[in-house]
Amino acid sequence: AQTVTQSQPEMSVQEAETVTLSCTYDTSESDYYLFWYKQPPSRQMILVIRQEAYKQQNATENRFSVNFQKAAKSFSLKISDSQLGDAAMYFCAYRATIIQGAQKLVFGQGTRLTINP
């Protein structure tokens, strides 16, 4: 079974600085998708960035980028120029293919990110 592990329950960073959130996963599949989701106190799960396993290039979305190491099964999120609005729970997720056409997400335990002004 696929598993996702986030080893940092909490992280904090000064506003405008850079922070990296860690995630490792375990799977026997060769093709899959990885995601980082943000969940603010409003509870809405918001997609931050996604990575397709067969793509070598690391995904980037504005201030958010990932370091995807397929062999090491590592998928970290880097937030540059941190802003107060980045404060939230961050979840790493793996998309497992159950059966053809069916998808489910396997989530890590989450990392609570605090931004210090």
Place this chain on the structure above:
Amino acid sequence: DAGVTQSPTHLIKTRGQQVTLRCSPKSGHDTVSWYQQALGQGPQFIFQYYEEEERQRGNFPDRFSGHQFPNYSSELNVNALLLGDSALYLCASSSRLRGTEDYEQYFGPGTRLTVT
């Protein structure tokens, strides 16, 4: 487009009671998945509905059941509620991107269930 909507926003039930949660998918989406998120934890997959059938379910007892209607909306039913069922229940709707093996997926705001 209202996106994925869920109702109610929150509710309180007593042990042993039954509850029904509702989800309306984003326009154009045909698949609905349900997740349970206990306090301080990541969401856990309950089951997924497509074409009005349960396509797959996670490690949840039969007390958890669901339904999908012809308009793609869905219900999650939980019978014989336990204190441990207290959680945020998230609905996610998705649809396959035309010509690809990829999917577009969006989450609703969730329903907070408290069992006393």
